[in-house]
Amino acid sequence: MQKTARLSLAHERIKPYIHRTPVMTNAFINDLCGAEVFFKAENFQKIGAFKARGGLNAALSLGPEEITKGICTHSSGNHAQAVAYAAKMLGIKAYIVMPKTATRVKVDAVHGYGAEVIFCEPNQKAREETVLQVQQRTGAVFIHPYNNLKVIEGQATCAKELIESRSDLDAIFAPVGGGGLLSGTCLSAAYFGKDINVYAGEPEEVNDAFLSLQKGEIVPATGKISIADGLMTSLGNLTFPIIREQVSGIFTVTEAEIRQSTRFIWERMKIIIEPSSAVPLAALLKTRELFKGKKVGIIITGGNVDFNHIEW
């Protein structure tokens, strides 16, 4: 099948279950950047994040006989909700392996979609072993958070919509963690855009994607942490080749810069976003001299913030 047709098909497949999120602008931020900035607001997406797209596309692409025993994944973040939500839409079971340190609000959200939560120790090895046990016990199909072509194609529909709304973009900025969104954004920019360059923002503290691009091979994340907690994973062998070939640059930003951009978006745009979502704006602000007068798309990835830490 032609590649563009695959993405269009993915989009049609998930459309009944997702929102077409708005593209927002803000005069203050335009002034600050010296560019016209168009924010694709996936904080308003189902489950509060773009990950609904990838989870749905992967689940809906499975044959009826494959999914009778359900689907499973490991995630402490939005992909957990995405798989739980997709299973609910399909009327099948979902098994979500979560670190026992996951916040209650995230566990509650997964339970809210009717999924079974299996707790494990908070490390990558325990997650992978536990999900393997779950697969063996239940026969559920594993949906990887990003290193899965159907997930990548699902995430690609986000930039596809952005480009449909603004066909004149010069650049799109996305954050990079495991690279599912970034590689999907590259695919849509290449297939549906006219000369759109794709850039990534990454926390300086977890700059493994930046280093991977420099070295020409996957450099794993070191386990350091960032306030942008959705971006602490390593690239995968499916996402890295797309990113290496098609991304025009990865810009790293400090924790202070991420906090500042989060605040700009909350205060000026009046929308709730996760700190991970502010990383692309922080990267654009840092490199604004390169984008003077340009039209720049930014993907706001999600708005799932734990408000238990705020004094109300």
Next chain:
Amino acid sequence: MQKTARLSLAHERIKPYIHRTPVMTNAFINDLCGAEVFFKAENFQKIGAFKARGGLNAALSLGPEEITKGICTHSSGNHAQAVAYAAKMLGIKAYIVMPKTATRVKVDAVHGYGAEVIFCEPNQKAREETVLQVQQRTGAVFIHPYNNLKVIEGQATCAKELIESRSDLDAIFAPVGGGGLLSGTCLSAAYFGKDINVYAGEPEEVNDAFLSLQKGEIVPATGKISIADGLMTSLGNLTFPIIREQVSGIFTVTEAEIRQSTRFIWERMKIIIEPSSAVPLAALLKTRELFKGKKVGIIITGGNVDFNHIEW
């Protein structure tokens, strides 16, 4: 002039300077209320609040010879920005009397529109005396925050847009402070709606509008405070008669209920709102048995939150 024509004219007058803000829905909140709730999101309005409408309509209604010496007001809140913004749009001077206790972010916002800020002691008497001095010194025209027919008609355009988007509403909830928005909402519901009942939410701590309705005359606010800091003013002699005649009910809510509804909107709708904006939802939640299965509009009044108090 016919009353409906006056409101339509006000709308046309201010349209070039305002956003048509979105009407938002949320599945979680619908379930919670047992009703279909439509939020008119004026947090996305120019200056971050509906008050832009009233300030603009009042300023734009003045004749060219009246405004040569500028406009003035006293306000510690969104009306200050509204008058400053209107003056900027008209290319005239604005003088804003603010209590010296006003937060820096609010003073900065007013300065940002090029207005002159005159500080006074933080009480009603000082405000009124200072604004009188400003008028005498400068010849600027005073625009009252709510007790001004042009301001009321400007605020009315908010419910007019909501009704244009959803002609099938059974009820609209607005908060009540000085009553500019509430009386304007009553006018639009009466002129443009089909059997829409208008209700107000008010903080229990500053329940002067509730008491005024009970007593049949204006009961002044006692000076008690609420987290809903936009709602601490008394009704005016122009707003009260409209409210007395046309409002179907005022429901009071506790500080805890306001906090809870603020959190619901931040967490579930992913938008930043001021606590004053959460009062109508809190009132609907408290009275939800009366609105089962109904279509209810809620005016989200603004999103100007002082983030200096949050640890980033």
